[in-house]
Amino acid sequence: MSIDDCITILTVRGVTLEAGLSPTEIIGVEERFGFEFNPDHRRLLETVQPTGERWLDWRNDSPASIEARLAWPLEGILFDVEHDSFWPSTWPKKPDTRAEQFQIAADRIATWPMLVPIFAHRYLPAHPFSGGAPVFSVWQSDVIVYGNDLVDYFLHEFGPVDVQRIGSAPDVGPDICRPWSLLAFGSDVVD
Template identity: 50%
Template sequence: MIVDKSIAYLRSRGVSLGDGLSERDIARVENRFGFRFGGDHREFLSKVQPHGEGWFDWRNENDDLLRSALNWLTDGVLFDVVNDAFWPVSWGQRPATTELRRVIASDQIAKWPKLVPLYGHRYLPADPIGPSAPVFSVYQTDVIIYGDDLLDYVQHEFGSQKMSPSRLNAHSFEPWTLFAFNLDME
């Protein structure tokens, strides 16, 4: 229901929507990039493939652009670790050397739930997250829950609906929600 309403909303806003991906197309993307789309993301892409600036064309996009979008998250956090003295308390004592900080941060980030690009720097959690997952806006360690679910997100991104405080449990998608709610990350 959320996906169908999201698609209808995007159509009403003039977003170009092409045919969805086949199960084979989806499986090929997942195998190539090492993740599984979350429930709503998978259903959405099986029904439509949005086109235009900001959208990721999972069927035709070149691998370098998609890998760059997938790596954007880690690269952004590492940038802040190296350049902005970002170091969460939960990681322990901050090492003196940049290289050791980078190694420890990379190991920590690798344990985090995967996020998959949706639009620009907006991301949905990868499987095993089921339906009604939040959409995160991620720019380095600036993380915002940009929609409580796909429908809430498209209404914010493509409409005039104002952002409302998130109703999410802050610990449901750690550590991304820790960033979004500014908990234990500094």
């Protein structure tokens, strides 16, 4: 994955790019919000901070706004649990009360890889997921692989542009970032 390719795509599409975050700023974000950026996301943010509508601005957005974006995947799945459209077959028998349902769902999802927002409802898995991580579009329990890696995602979201892809990640399969990738492939067996 090339950060230069990412920057080219974003520049061509008119995304405002501010100076990258300093190592101190990145560590501060990670410590405050309880995760580590995966290597690709970290390299992008060390180089540039995309800003504007629907971008998460790690330097200037309020802590409450960042926390809401981090909570979006869990809250969306809990919404689907509440409205009876989501209860995987691998989970225990569905309890009768919403409180018990929410507790089981929250406990299960807490074991899943944390997703970190990039743009709108597009997310990368946090570290320890390695570089070349897929980008997911997450809308409640509707999860889509929106890019095989960060460059592929930017091409899908902001392209097409004339960018040479060198060393692109292979197509993502259902096991690359379980259980998020299993949801993306329509599996009822998520964990």
